[in-house]
Amino acid sequence: MSVFLRVLAIFALVFIVFQIIPYKGKSNPPINKKLEIKAPEKVVKIMKTSCYDCHSFETKWPWWSHVAPASWSIIDDVVEGRKALNFNIWNSYTKSQKEKLKKEIYRTVAGPMPLPQYVLLHKNARLSKKEIMAIRNWASNGKGFIKTTVR
Numbered sequence: 001m002s003v004f005l006r007v008l009a010i011f012a013l014v015f016i017v018f019q020i021i022p023y024k025g026k027s028n029p030p031i032n033k034k035l036e037i038k039a040p041e042k043v044v045k046i047m048k049t050s051c052y053d054c055h056s057f058e059t060k061w062p063w064w065s066h067v068a069p070a071s072w073s074i075i076d077d078v079v080e081g082r083k084a085l086n087f088n089i090w091n092s093y094t095k096s097q098k099e100k101l102k103k104e105i106y107r108t109v110a111g112p113m114p115l116p117q118y119v120l121l122h123k124n125a126r127l128s129k130k131e132i133m134a135i136r137n138w139a140s141n142g143k144g145f146i147k148t149t150v151r
Helices: 003-020 041-050 070-084 087-092 095-108 116-121 129-139
Strands: none
Touching: 041 129, 095 129
């Protein structure tokens, strides 16, 4: 057997073993409609297209989210995204938590969110300037500007 075939066989074996390793966290828990975010329909539509896969219990799990090791990264992104902000439990947050989250949304919507690797695979999630302004207007309670700090 040639060296190339041995290496290929080792990679295939490792790939198969990866598929067997259990990895927790992939779920879409039931939604309580009373806790969902209430925002203008236009803003919610933008959020559902660009944010909900990581920041809600309504994640659409693509086929590659079932294939390790890619699935591990995707599941981690969703778990961390839901911890940071979950639009399905918005009304369970306190008023101060909501204001803090709105500032964070205002700050990140024009930069790091949605994540570049997500937009790479979900072209329709890319936010236009008009969509960014709509979300920022909502996040600023119609004021159009929130003073944020850069980390």
